[in-house]
Amino acid sequence: MDKRTLLSFVLACIFLAPSYANPIDVTTAKNIAGSFIKSNTTLNQTKVKSSTQATLQLAYTCTDKNLEQSTSSHNYFYVFNREDNNGFILVSGDDRYKAILGYTDSGYFDIDNIPANFQYWLDCYKNELKRLSQLPGDFNLTQQGESSKSNEYKSKVEPLLGKIAFNQDAPYNNLCPDVPDGERSVTGCVATAMAQVMKFHQYPTHGVGQHSYRTTTVKLNLSADFENTTYDWNNILDTYTPGEYSEEQATAVATLMYHCGVAVDMDYHYIVSNAYDTSIAGALVDYFNYDAASVKYCNRDYYTTDEWKSLIKKELSNDRPVIYNGQSAAGGHSFVCDGYDEDGLFHINWGWGGQSNGYFELNILSPGIEGIGGGYGGYSFRQSAIIGIQPLKGEVQAPKEPDLKFMLMDFNDESISENSSTQFIYIVANHGLEAFTGSIALALEQDGNYQYISEKSNVTIASNRYIPVTLSVKGSSFPEGSYKIYPAYKVKGSDTWNIMQGPCYMAQYVNAITADKTTNFYVEDNQDSEIEISDLKVIDELTEGESGTFEFTVKNKGPEFNQALCIVIGQTIFWAEGVYLQDGESKTVRMTGLVTQSAGEHTAYVAAYSMSLGGIFWSDDNKIKITINENTSGISKQSIATTNIYPNPANNTLYINSEEKVTDIQIFNLSGQTVLSNKPLQSGNIEINLSSLPTGSYMLQVKSNDKIETHKFIKE
The missing domain is CATH 2.60.40.10 (Immunoglobulins)
Known part of the structure; x- marks a missing residue:
């Protein structure tokens, strides 16, 4: 096998910012939204003024500034609010992609107040449309990766969950544990998605067995007695409005939520509670007696675009809501897909009290081999679905099988x-x-x-x-x-x-x-991706403790290429980005990151890193010698080198070795949000528990005396 042959794996990454070939301006986008309202049966059921377009107001323009308002010409999509809280519409900023990305028939869009799961979806939109802009102007995605008509599923399915609209705070989390600082932990999106689907089925009456475990982050000993608990479906409301439910009704939903969390070993915290998507199917079968013959964990990587969309549609046509999971640089996300319309948009219940529930383009998340549907870069990766969620048929479970x-x-x-x-x-x-x-x-x-x-x-x-x-x-x-x-x-x-x-x-x-x-x-050429790396070089100069840039050319010599490449200096990953290439396409890639190595001579090369497998699994043979200059900006070399971190990439533990007393540690995700903080007030080896963080890239800021040092690391 040619050692340049890469096998596709997942890494959270940041994409390049290219120019658009077929932009849609705001006026055209507004016209598209107005026409869609007139033709869509769901939106026509909403009472609006006779002048449809007059009800539309631009609420948001997604640009290159990472989902911030801007006058930049790189507009990836637009969001228009309809007046009187009659919903909003997302319109693509590139005419090569499907014009309508999503819509809701109630509520309004406020970029400063949206669910984390919906933010994940918007990030997926941005990154996939950004990727489309990297392709030739004559590339038309609307002609690729579209599901064909099938008699295996209905033409449309109304939202199966109906008015069910759970959230993660009170009263849903009333029985979730308090963390050591006294705050009540949230339910977690996995538990919320599970509970909503179980409410739909109103099953089971009793669970199966008991389960105990110890949480990872704050070390809480938790347990649940499923078989001796009665789930009070009559008192579990579709949604909970303050002042409109009883204590009995609050306890009923809180019991369900807590048991869902324990069933998946939820790592509780008041900011975010985490669980693995791979735990959901087993928990539904083992503790809630759902049908082992039908419940299945499906990884998106093993399906083409058409296969994946057909799989979801067949589930919904059989009245089985789907628990859908995705991963971003900021964390994992679980929500419920419970319907679809005639236009091929899927209805998503975000698990945020009904906020932003609506119809959205599922294919934007698809890492298939057709079109640009690949979801390995940016935010859209590690997708999965739990299908076949239905009550046990009969009294005896079918034997569980490995797969x-x-x-x-x-x-x-x-x-x-x-x-x-x-x-x-x-x-x-x-x-x-x-x-x-x-x-x-x-x-x-x-x-x-x-x-x-x-x-x-x-x-x-x-x-x-x-x-x-x-x-x-x-x-x-x-x-x-x-x-x-x-x-x-x-x-x-x-x-x-x-x-x-x-x-x-x-x-x-x-x-x-x-x-x-x-x-x-x-291996036949049409079976696997094969790339060629050339012209690796440093742009300008590299200086310790400062930002630096590498550039290289990558050519795809095989079928569609959709992977994560990184620059390695010595044995440390400098930066990583997702790269998408069609057959025969070449691209110049620039990667900019913080130079954490000391001044001197080093070796640099391009490699591929697998987060799933936990390491670099391929590296280019062409390595270059680089020189990192000593920092002369008033920060001495000694001050830069007072701390170092290891291992990098890290699993659940990161060590900081500091010559001076560290007064403050902050860890930021790539969106700039603080995800962990600590005040160790010590020097020497400092152990940082990363178990609460999802896989991805992070920036570590270490304060000691009057100095601030920054390191980049990857959590596996």
């Missing part, structure tokens, strides 16, 4: 003789509800017939976990002829082998040809 998929595939040699051996390496994940114990092997497929070799037995993978698997195989094991090599698995005690699926944008198999006692391996 193995590979995340990465590689092999050591391009050719081996009959007397030599080689290795195939996979990262294997278990997306199923049950732990896997069994065998993994190589499946040789020729004309529909399969032969299994290099079997590794007694492999164990817990539910929602992944492990590396290396399969060693001798050259004599390969038969004469041409065939395909897949990874396969079978459960212990079964004779049935299952072929593993990889991400839809990745090669699914390795081709092999054996002749004259020699076996050659290769």
